[in-house]
Amino acid sequence: MRERADAARNRRLILAAAEELLAVHRPDQVSVEQVAAAAGVGKGTVFHRFGSRRGLMVALAEQRAFAMHEAVLSGPPPLGPGAPPRERLLAFLDALVELVSRNIGLMAALDHATVTHPTEDEQDGPHPLHVFWHGHITGLLAESRPDLDAELLSHVLLGGLRSDVVVQLVTSGETARLAAALRTTATALLDAPADGA
Numbered sequence: 001m002r003e004r005a006d007a008a009r010n011r012r013l014i015l016a017a018a019e020e021l022l023a024v025h026r027p028d029q030v031s032v033e034q035v036a037a038a039a040g041v042g043k044g045t046v047f048h049r050f051g052s053r054r055g056l057m058v059a060l061a062e063q064r065a066f067a068m069h070e071a072v073l074s075g076p077p078p079l080g081p082g083a084p085p086r087e088r089l090l091a092f093l094d095a096l097v098e099l100v101s102r103n104i105g106l107m108a109a110l111d112h113a114t115v116t117h118p119t120e121d122e123q124d125g126p127h128p129l130h131v132f133w134h135g136h137i138t139g140l141l142a143e144s145r146p147d148l149d150a151e152l153l154s155h156v157l158l159g160g161l162r163s164d165v166v167v168q169l170v171t172s173g174e175t176a177r178l179a180a181a182l183r184t185t186a187t188a189l190l191d192a193p194a195d196g197a
Contacts, residue, residue, distance in 0.1 A: 011049055011059075013039040018060055032056070064103050065129055068095050072136060085143040086190055092136060093157065093182045100161055101175040134158060147194045157186060 017038035021030045032053050036043045050056040068079075077083035078091040126134075134154050141150035160166070160182060169178045 007049070010039070010041055010045055014041060014046055014049060014056070015060055015063060018056055022060075061103070062129060065099060068099055069129075069132065071095070085140040089137065089140040089144065089186055089190075090183055092140070093186055094179055096133065096158075096161060097175060097179040097182060100166065101170045101178070104167060104170045130158070141189070144190050145192075145194075148189065148192075153189055157182065160185065 014035060018030070018035045021034055021038060032046050033043055035056065036046045039046075046056065050059055071079045072092065072095075074080060078087040079095055083091070137154040137157055138150045141148060141153055166178060169175070
């Protein structure tokens with residue numbers, strides 16, 4: 001029991017230290033050694049808990065995205081169940097933009113870790129967070145417009161949040177512009193005439 005309590009404490013300390021470092025340093029300047037020192041643990045403890053730098057960034061991303069995940073599953077509408085699919089889709093895209101904008105350093109760090117160590121601790125497919133987001137958007141699109149290729153269009157919408165342009169917009173304070181553009185794109189898809197109409 002003591003080991004489990006220590007493990008949970010170390011995990012919290014490591015994640016908090018990584019978050020603090022990412023708030024003041026560029027992602028490529030934050031190393032596992034720095035995180036370990038800031039958390040007051042050994043470098044080996046970080047690797048034991050998270051497997052790699054990428055694993056640490058994924059865990060931090062998951063922690064920050066958990067609240068939104070719960071809101072989608074059981075929170076109040078329109079983000080949660082109970083609203084029409086169109087309203088839920090737009091609310092979800094707004095929430096995604098907010099998540100990205102509030103965590104741009106973390107998202108960049110995760111991308112950096114993935115690029116610099118592409119084979120390190122990779123899973124046999126996309127990360128579960130991405131799978132959930134993609135599945136949710138796909139389901140809402142399909143419910144609203146069964147005639148569309150919802151699976152592919154969901155990838156297109158999500159892809160719009162992963163680019164250098166997005167990073168520049170967010171860091172220059174243009175989050176509202178990004179959210180409006182994503183809403184415009186989704187609305188255009190939902191309102192597009194059906195084939196043959």
